[in-house]
Amino acid sequence: MAGSNFVSEIFLFPLSGKIAPILAMATEIKAEPAMVLAGVLLSLVAIYIASKAGGEFFNWLGFPPVLGELVGGVVIGISALNLVIFPENGVDSSASIIVKMLELTAGLAPDAAEVTFQAQSEVLEVLAEIGVIILLFEIGLESNIKDLMQVGVQSLVVATVGVTLPFVAGTAGMMGIFHVSAVPAIFAGAALTATSIGITSRVLTEINRLNTKEGQIILGAAVIDDVMGIIILAVVASLAKTGEVDIINAVYLIVSASVFLVGAVLLGRFFNDTFIFFAEKFKTRGRAVIPALTIALFMSYVGAAIHLEAILGAFAAGLVLDNLHETEVGRELEKLILPISDVLVPIFFVTVGAKTNLGVLNPAVPANREGLVIAIFLIVVAIVGKVACGFSVFGLGNVNRLAIGVGMVPRGEVGLVFAAVGSASGALSPALDVAIILMVIITTFLAPPLLRVVFGEGEPEAEEVPETSG
């Protein structure tokens, strides 16, 4: 159809879409906001279909729904349908089916395909991040700071053992058994230390075990593990890059993490009072969610700005809003955050699945065959090391130590980050890279069903839809 490119340049986006492309005409090719929007919308449709199809199917099979969301993501991602893929997968726009659909249905110009793909991926990644921010905020709201503090020492021990054991065993094994040199061996060992708070906490919520003693120990240990993981990655990455350990960085991260977490707890009362003060005064729509979300986003920003993680800020924000049950707006908030979380959180899990490249299982590639052997070793260390850490819990009588260990197993998105940083730094051979990714996949996908088994059956609310959620 004649003139269709002109129309697509000018008329698709009600706001800036009509402006930006014209302003940009004289300069280089920029992504048209209209096309970026269309690409994001289509990606979200694919993400939601994958999340519900996967989640419902796995729930019906008796597995945790989150596993289905991950698998749904794998199906629409880089491993299969190539609908939701990202530049970090090492692909460009020509691999993206969504971009192809935009070219076919919306008149996307071929020379704008790459910038559109880049911009659309950026937006989806921020949406996924906001998803996991909301998840951790919700988990924080559901947790009780006193319960967490009560098992704080146990959490610290579990995290420390769960980091040390796999790291030492992994590094030693790589050097001793596989004769890998020191830096890549340390990298592989470091990748074994991660624990995915997101996956662990979501499964705990789904099987209704978050507020048990075991759940609180796992949650606390996962948070500490996350901080340790950030520090380890900093140290290992600088080692891989310069051959030296950057002590100043490591100290800076340790100090800022401590100050942040202690500061968040100390500021808790202030945030709490601020929230209740405003939420009770407000009379217009969003009176409870907007103040709460503002606190959560601000804390996430601080977490990111001081070189920790946004999700740690979100969790801290949820945690400090802790006497919600005592106020009307507080109870309102706990109910209202659920649909927001239902809409945003799946974007995160599907995206994690979508980025997972099962291509490493292809035995036709030599590095994959070699990687498979190393992977078997890494997987054993990964599982045994974390399960063992559960048994380091002391001073508590009737506590399910096996469940605690299993709860620490999933590496999830954190493990993928280690693999990607290692691969990009050139420290890892292709085979070792494949092995780490396989270890991450297996631990991530194995943990949710295992957790359900070790916690035993008889969780009445596990498969029901909460009344307030939909």
Added chain:
Amino acid sequence: MAGSNFVSEIFLFPLSGKIAPILAMATEIKAEPAMVLAGVLLSLVAIYIASKAGGEFFNWLGFPPVLGELVGGVVIGISALNLVIFPENGVDSSASIIVKMLELTAGLAPDAAEVTFQAQSEVLEVLAEIGVIILLFEIGLESNIKDLMQVGVQSLVVATVGVTLPFVAGTAGMMGIFHVSAVPAIFAGAALTATSIGITSRVLTEINRLNTKEGQIILGAAVIDDVMGIIILAVVASLAKTGEVDIINAVYLIVSASVFLVGAVLLGRFFNDTFIFFAEKFKTRGRAVIPALTIALFMSYVGAAIHLEAILGAFAAGLVLDNLHETEVGRELEKLILPISDVLVPIFFVTVGAKTNLGVLNPAVPANREGLVIAIFLIVVAIVGKVACGFSVFGLGNVNRLAIGVGMVPRGEVGLVFAAVGSASGALSPALDVAIILMVIITTFLAPPLLRVVFGEGEPEAEEVPETSG
């Protein structure tokens, strides 16, 4: 602090943040996802504070909250604090206070400031778009297709008269009184035709008048007006660009708009049945909102892909899910969509305010003084033309024709698009550009309080927080 740049490059973003910058190191400067995320988070904090401060204050003054959100946006936007600003305002990263804060607090490298600003703006614009998509979906859900159809002819007449009167009077006046040549005069006339569905429908909801006969006529007319506006903008823009009217484009838009709207209504039953089928079968979280949102996002995509607007698709999707009250999941959905809307919609309104440049009021600039005179003329035509169209309603006895006319007055974001396209195409003189922007500002900010006045007092629910919303 030593090594901070390295840390900020590698460790801020839990997922791709750690990967993408490393992958990009070898090539040109790319935006670090970690910094983009931090920028988006900080912008959202500013947006939510502005929306609540503005909304609550204006509600307390007796004005519609949405006006306060617009004003809050003006305060944090290009006119005042420069917190939330966009490249389309003609500024670069050096003007953005958020970018400055990232440099100060998060160690953003100065040479990455521009790409971060661009990427962050892209994300915020998509979030704002998703906000207005959710708003129109919610408005569609609250509307009844039968009620809309019943007043369909009246809506069509109101829209046609409301487009024709201001267009003819505006163009003639510009040529006759101000001796402007044909193309810019037609552009100014065209800018007078717009109506902002977003602002109008939000105010109607706030004063609890959406489901009155007047409300349905306004809503229907605003939708038709939006379609007409897209076609007019296409024609006028091609006229400004090539000096000729692109008939093929215009016909294509008319045909695709008609097919889309009729098709949406015809497919309504299918979408409705699909939604209820899946929502009732699903057992995991998000069982009602995810299927509904998937339909809404898909229809929005189609609206965008066929060169109409995403929001028209969202409205159609809400409209066709019409027998919700009869099912349990339907009633659930209507309750659950509220908090999602509460969180996303303010991003849109605050952004509209933030993009509005009150700098055009500065009398020190000669073009502004000249513009002010033209603006007075345009504002009179803008208000009189739309108010008059309300009186074209026929065949209905006791209906508030003045209210219908006033409901069509706000130009909002649609008017800003006309001004920006005109300005970018070079067809408009600076004075005429200023005049159009002033006209958009005045009609947008005047309409909400006027609407409340002409609908009369005594709306008991207007200032209360609905029980299900927070």
